[in-house]
Amino acid sequence: MHPILNIAIKAARRAATVINRASTQIDLLTVESKSPNDFVTEVDRAAEKAIIEVLQEAYPGYGILAEESGESGADSEFVWIIDPLDGTTNFIHGFPQYAISIALAKNGVPEHGLVYDPIRNEMFTASRGGGAYLNDRRIRVSRRVRLSDALLGTGFPYRQFDNVDAYLGMFRELTQKSAGIRRPGAAALDLAYVATGRLDGFWEIGLAPWDMAAGVLMIQEAGGLVSDLAGEANYLTTGNVVAGTPKVFGQLLPIIQAYRGDKLQA
Structure with missing residues (x-):
C-alpha cells in the first residue's frame, strides 16, 4: 500500500473514533442547518479537525479542500479532498449508512482515495494504477452487462x-x-x-x-x-x-x- 494511503487511513480511523463515540449519544448533539436539508453537527467538525491534523502533520505543504472548513492552499500541486462524515442526515437519525471520504488529488486529478464505513469497519482504498481494495482484498466491479x-x-x-x-x-x-x-x-x-x-x-x-x-x-x-x-x-x-x-x-x-x-x- 502506498505510504500516502497509510496516512489517510490513520486519519480516517482517528475521525471514526470521534464519530463512533458520538453515535451512542445522538440525542445530545447540536444540529445546525447550513441550508435547507443540509445539516452539520459538532461531530462533523471534530472529525474533520482530527483528519486534517493527521494529514498536515505528515504532509504540511499540501492543500486542503474540506466540506466544513473550506479550502486552503488551493494553488498547491497536491490537495486533500475531505468529507469527514458523508451522510450526516443519516447519522443524526441513527440510520446506519454514513462514511468518511478522503482523497488526494494531484493537479485536480484524484491519485489516492479511501472511503471508510466506521459501522461495518469496511475500508475501501484505491491508488491510481494500483487497483482498488476492500480491507486489503482486491475488488472489481460486477460482471453485469444488461x-x-x-x-x-x-x-x-x-x-x-x-x-x-x-x-x-x-x-x-x-x-x-x-x-x-x-x-x-x-x-x-x-x-x-x-x-x-x-x-x-x-x-x-x-x-x-x-x-x-x-x-x-x-x-x-x-x-x-x-x-x-x-x-x-x-x-x-x-x-x-x-x-x-x-x-x-x-x-x-x-x-x-x-x-x-x-x-x-x-
Missing part, C-alpha cells in the same frame, strides 16, 4: 430542487428498465459499492467534490467507467456523475442524458 439486470444507486435532490423534474424523468424510466434502484443517502459509499460490485451503476446530480473524489477513483481502478452527464471527466467540477460497469454504464448514460435539459450542467 441494464435490465442491474441494481442502481442514486441520490434524490435534497438541497436544490431546480432539477427535480429532470431527475424524476430519469428515475421513472430507469425504474422500469433496471432490476431496482436504491437511495441509501451517502454518495461516497454508493460509489464504493459500485467499485466492489454491490451496485452495478450509479448516478447523481449536484454533488460536491468531497462526495465523490475517492469513490470515482475506486470505480476506475476496479474496472468501471465514470463520467459527467456529457460523457466527459468533469464530474468534480459539474457535480454530476454517472458510473457503472462498462456495459451498464454504456446503457445508463444515454438515458440520463436524454433528461438533462437546459437546467443541468454538462
Whole structure:
C-alpha cells in the first residue's frame, strides 16, 4: 500500500473514533442547518479537525479542500479532498449508512482515495494504477452487462430542487428498465459499492467534490467507467456523475442524458 494511503487511513480511523463515540449519544448533539436539508453537527467538525491534523502533520505543504472548513492552499500541486462524515442526515437519525471520504488529488486529478464505513469497519482504498481494495482484498466491479439486470444507486435532490423534474424523468424510466434502484443517502459509499460490485451503476446530480473524489477513483481502478452527464471527466467540477460497469454504464448514460435539459450542467 502506498505510504500516502497509510496516512489517510490513520486519519480516517482517528475521525471514526470521534464519530463512533458520538453515535451512542445522538440525542445530545447540536444540529445546525447550513441550508435547507443540509445539516452539520459538532461531530462533523471534530472529525474533520482530527483528519486534517493527521494529514498536515505528515504532509504540511499540501492543500486542503474540506466540506466544513473550506479550502486552503488551493494553488498547491497536491490537495486533500475531505468529507469527514458523508451522510450526516443519516447519522443524526441513527440510520446506519454514513462514511468518511478522503482523497488526494494531484493537479485536480484524484491519485489516492479511501472511503471508510466506521459501522461495518469496511475500508475501501484505491491508488491510481494500483487497483482498488476492500480491507486489503482486491475488488472489481460486477460482471453485469444488461441494464435490465442491474441494481442502481442514486441520490434524490435534497438541497436544490431546480432539477427535480429532470431527475424524476430519469428515475421513472430507469425504474422500469433496471432490476431496482436504491437511495441509501451517502454518495461516497454508493460509489464504493459500485467499485466492489454491490451496485452495478450509479448516478447523481449536484454533488460536491468531497462526495465523490475517492469513490470515482475506486470505480476506475476496479474496472468501471465514470463520467459527467456529457460523457466527459468533469464530474468534480459539474457535480454530476454517472458510473457503472462498462456495459451498464454504456446503457445508463444515454438515458440520463436524454433528461438533462437546459437546467443541468454538462
